[in-house]
Each structure stands twice: as C-alpha cells, then as structure tokens.
Amino acid sequence: MSVLQLSTASVDKLFLEYIKPGMDKMFVKNTVVYDRFKTNTENCLGKYGVQKLQTKGSKSARPSSTSTFPTALQGTFDEFIFFMKRGMYASLQFDGLALACGKGAGAVKDLVKTEVEGQLVFISNSLNRIFWGDGSGRLAQLDAASSNSTTVTIDHPYFGKDSSYYTTAHNYLEVDVPVDIYDTSGTLEASNVAISSLTDDADGTSTLVMASAVTASNNSWIFLHDTYAASEAAGTGVPMGLYGIVSASNQTVGITATSAFQNINRSTYDYVCAQVFNMDPAGGTTLTVPTNKKILECIQKLEKYGSVDVMLTNGAIWRALYVILEADKTMPNPSDKAYWGGTSGITFYGGRQRAIPIVCDDDAPDSRIFFLDSSKIKVIAPNKSGMEWLPGDSGHILNRVQGKDEYAANMRWYYNMTVSNPKAEGVLTYVKHNES
Structure with a gap:
C-alpha cells in the first residue's frame, strides 16, 4: 500500500506516532548538547x-546581641529580554511515483524511513552546532579575497x-549546503551558493x-543561506548558543557587535558575565597544557554560584586530558563512569556534590574547556514539543506540492536560549591540545 492509498488521518498518524518519536x-x-537543557515555556511572552536574574541579594540576616531583627533589605533583579527565533526549519519531500509504487507490508514506512533518516542526521548535526554558537550565525571567515572564482579560502x-x-x-560547514x-x-556579496567540496589545508x-x-x-x-540578521528582531537571525552564553562579551548579531547581551x-x-579563566599563567594568549590544579580552581570558583555538572571540550583536548589524568594516576576505574544527560565522559573528582564528566564534542570551540551548570541554562520556547510537524493548507502533515507529482512535509522549531545565573557558567581559555 502506498501513502497515496492511505487516508490522511493514517498519514498523520504515521508521522506523529512513528516518525516523531524516532x-x-x-x-x-x-x-x-541538544536536549540537555530544560525547556521553559512560561517565560515565552509572545515574540x-x-x-x-538576581543582581543583588537582600543580605538582611545576622546574629544579634539584642532582640532587634535586622532591617529588611530588598534584593534587586534585572531581566534578560530576547526574541524568539526560527531555530530550525526543515522540509522532507517524497516523489509521487515512488509512493504510489510502494507495496507490501511496511513499504510505506521503509520509503519514509529512507527519506527521513538522512535528513535527520543533518538536522541533528545542525542543531548541535547552533547550540554551540555565539548567536551571530557566523560559520567561517574568508582568509583571502575571492575574485569571480569558485575557490574560497577560509x-x-x-x-x-x-x-x-x-x-x-x-x-561548521557541509558539502551541498547553500550559504x-x-x-x-554587512553588504551581501554572494547569495544561496552551495559548497561543492571542503578541503582541510592543515595550516x-x-x-x-x-x-x-x-x-x-x-x-x-559565511552564513547559512537566509540566516543573516542586521539587528535583533523576532524571527530573524539564529538563536543564542553556549559560546555566547558562557562569555563576558556582549553579543554579535550577524556581523554587528551590539552593546548588550540580551538587553543588558x-x-x-558583571553579574551578567560568565566566568572566563586563562590557562596561560602570564594571563596572555599562549596556549598552555591543562592541569588538574587549574581545572579544580575553575570548579571551585564556579561552585560559589551553582554546581558544575559537566565539562565540555573538543576531541583533541579531551584526549590530552585523558593522557594527563592517566599519567597522574587520577584516572578512575573504567567502570566508574560519570554521565551527563545519558552521555558518559572521563570522570573528574572535584565537584562539591558529584563526580563531573568531561565530555567530548568536536563542535565545541577550539582551545577551551567549558564548565556548565546546565540547570541554569534555559531553552525558551512557545511549547515543549521541540521540532514539530507543520500542518499544511489542508490541516494535514503531508501535502502535495503545487503543480508537481511530489509531496512535502515540513518541520519547525521556535526557540531561543538564555541563562538564569551567568556566574555559574565558565570557560577555561588558551588550552593547548597536547599533554606536554
């Protein structure tokens, strides 16, 4: 049986009950990093x-030599204000002939599965990069001018x-993706041009x-096509990511440096700045081998404000840390794993409340180790469903493409990211990739 022979209600059920959970x-x-942070709908107020966030505590508590209570002092608060973004749009398209010829038990699911799986891998990769971004949408920078050439160096x-x-x-780039x-x-120089190949120049x-x-x-x-924004506005640009949150700098929108981070x-x-540490003992820009002592220092300073539950870094630094911990004989028993959201990592004993996993993610920006209290990082969205199927004109998920023997299904996710206590988040910079 083909999709064309199924009722529209059955097709909707297929997408909602079979494809969506998978x-x-x-x-x-x-x-x-996708789906590791709590989604908050209460703080989404329209667009x-x-x-x-608290800027100052009340501090009206003390011992007393008399029966007089301290004068009540009121804490002060501020607000991050930000716009909802079109965090992800995705389209799936199915050829009418293939659907019509799909016969036999499970044929429809197999056809849909084949089309969907490749797209979902790309979507998941894209989401992970967006979650790591700085909110600007910038993916790479030209290293030299290009004059009417198909070759670009970045x-x-x-x-x-x-x-x-x-x-x-x-x-952060992929072949066949238009940019x-x-x-x-802020002047547009090239629009909707696909990348045919990518080569690492090893320099x-x-x-x-x-x-x-x-x-x-x-x-x-370089930006993904149709993601550039010249200023903050609802539905323009890309959502904020971890690099922008775990920072002491104001955000950039497109290529424009702003004078605020989400309105402050x-x-x-200082209370809206994350804690930024430097691995270089001189406080300069020399990449320096990470040490247990420096990592402990970062954790202790951060845990004045929260509880570090994960350290994140790229594969090269993760491997260096593995060798360092092994050489220092601080590597735990392999069976004694620490987890973050179901992902295991190198176990580091240093947190006040728990062993902290050091998790590898090659989308993490280079030469840095990130320390997160993930309970303080929020995904703000109109609903908690994440990526959702968009009903077409008929109210059903799968709709015919006008003038073509093709059928399309579209997905969307509106959201943005923020943090309720920036001082609980931190990053160690100028970290060398090697163990010596």
Missing part, C-alpha cells in the same frame, strides 16, 4: 522571552587555533570549492 531519539543519539576565529591544527576551519557571504560592513585554513563563482572580500563572513550590557554589569 526523530527525537535520533537527535539525542547524534548530538551532545519575546524574558528571564529574571579560517575561523573559533577553530584551527592550535599549531597542531586538530580542528578544521570548516568545522551567503557578507562583507564586514588552520580550509579551501572551499563553490558550485558557482563568487566575488568576496577578505575577512567576509556586560561591559557595565
């Missing part, structure tokens, strides 16, 4: 999101920063071959 499981399986401020070049500058290129003034840069020739300036930025100036108010 989709959610695949997203969790193929990502590290806005609001997150209250680098990235977050990747390929170690002389060993374990991470590639094109870490836009904007110069440093901190990568070479892209584009599907058509482009002319673009040195230091121009981090340059003026």
Whole structure:
C-alpha cells in the first residue's frame, strides 16, 4: 500500500506516532548538547522571552546581641529580554511515483524511513552546532579575497587555533549546503551558493570549492543561506548558543557587535558575565597544557554560584586530558563512569556534590574547556514539543506540492536560549591540545 492509498488521518498518524518519536531519539543519539537543557515555556511572552536574574541579594540576616531583627533589605533583579527565533526549519519531500509504487507490508514506512533518516542526521548535526554558537550565525571567515572564482579560502576565529591544527576551519560547514557571504560592513556579496567540496589545508585554513563563482572580500563572513540578521528582531537571525552564553562579551548579531547581551550590557554589569579563566599563567594568549590544579580552581570558583555538572571540550583536548589524568594516576576505574544527560565522559573528582564528566564534542570551540551548570541554562520556547510537524493548507502533515507529482512535509522549531545565573557558567581559555 502506498501513502497515496492511505487516508490522511493514517498519514498523520504515521508521522506523529512513528516518525516523531524516532526523530527525537535520533537527535539525542547524534548530538551532545541538544536536549540537555530544560525547556521553559512560561517565560515565552509572545515574540519575546524574558528571564529574571538576581543582581543583588537582600543580605538582611545576622546574629544579634539584642532582640532587634535586622532591617529588611530588598534584593534587586534585572531581566534578560530576547526574541524568539526560527531555530530550525526543515522540509522532507517524497516523489509521487515512488509512493504510489510502494507495496507490501511496511513499504510505506521503509520509503519514509529512507527519506527521513538522512535528513535527520543533518538536522541533528545542525542543531548541535547552533547550540554551540555565539548567536551571530557566523560559520567561517574568508582568509583571502575571492575574485569571480569558485575557490574560497577560509579560517575561523573559533577553530584551527592550535599549531597542531586538530580542528578544521570548516568545522561548521557541509558539502551541498547553500550559504551567503557578507562583507564586514554587512553588504551581501554572494547569495544561496552551495559548497561543492571542503578541503582541510592543515595550516588552520580550509579551501572551499563553490558550485558557482563568487566575488568576496577578505575577512567576509559565511552564513547559512537566509540566516543573516542586521539587528535583533523576532524571527530573524539564529538563536543564542553556549559560546555566547558562557562569555563576558556582549553579543554579535550577524556581523554587528551590539552593546548588550540580551538587553543588558556586560561591559557595565558583571553579574551578567560568565566566568572566563586563562590557562596561560602570564594571563596572555599562549596556549598552555591543562592541569588538574587549574581545572579544580575553575570548579571551585564556579561552585560559589551553582554546581558544575559537566565539562565540555573538543576531541583533541579531551584526549590530552585523558593522557594527563592517566599519567597522574587520577584516572578512575573504567567502570566508574560519570554521565551527563545519558552521555558518559572521563570522570573528574572535584565537584562539591558529584563526580563531573568531561565530555567530548568536536563542535565545541577550539582551545577551551567549558564548565556548565546546565540547570541554569534555559531553552525558551512557545511549547515543549521541540521540532514539530507543520500542518499544511489542508490541516494535514503531508501535502502535495503545487503543480508537481511530489509531496512535502515540513518541520519547525521556535526557540531561543538564555541563562538564569551567568556566574555559574565558565570557560577555561588558551588550552593547548597536547599533554606536554
């Protein structure tokens, strides 16, 4: 039986009860940071999101030599205000002939499964990168100008920063994905151009071959097609990610540096800044081998404000930490694993309340170790369903494409990310990839 022979109610049931649960499981399986943070719907107020945070405690408590209570002091609060974003749009398309010819038990599910699985892997990879982003949407930066050429050379401020070049500058790019290129003034230089191939140049840069020739300036930025925004507004740009949250800098929208992080100036108010530590003993920019002592220092300072429940870093640093802990004989028994959201990591004994897993994620920005209290990081959304099927004009999920013998199903997710206590989040910078 083909999809065309099923009732519309049966098709909807197929997508809702067969595909959606499997989709959610695949997203969790193929990502590290997706679905690890609580979704909050109460703070979604129409197109806005609001997150209250305490700026000063009341501090009206003390011992007393008399029967007089201390004068009541009121705590002060502020608000992060941010816009809902079109965090993910996705489309699935099915050929009418293939659907009509699908016969036999399970044929419909097999056809749908084949089409869906490849798309879901790409969606999960994209979501993980967005969750790691800085909220700007920038994916890479041109390392040299390109003049009517299909060849583009790029680098990235977050990747390929170690002389060993374990991470590639094109870490957030994929073949066949259409992109836009904007110069440093925000002028569009190339639109909807697909990437044909990606090559790591092994020197901190990568070479892209584009599907058509482009002319673009040195230091121009690459974005996914139709994701650039010149200013904050509902439904424009991309959601905030961990790199932007675990920072002491104001956010960037597109290529525009703003004077605030979600409506509060981090340059003026320290309470909205995450804690940023430096592995370089001189406080400079020299990449330095991570040590147990420095990691413990970070944890202790962060746990004045919360509870570190995970450390996240890329594969090269994770491997270096493994060797360091093993050499220091602080590597735990392999059976004594620590977990974060179902993902296991190297167990580090240093938290006040628990052993902390060190988890590897190659989407994590380079030369850094992130320390998270994930209970303080929030996904603000209109509902808790995550990616959801979009009803078409007929009210059903699968709809015929006008003028074609094709059928399409669309998914969407509106959300943004914020943090309720920035001082509980931290990052150790200028970390060397090697153990010596």
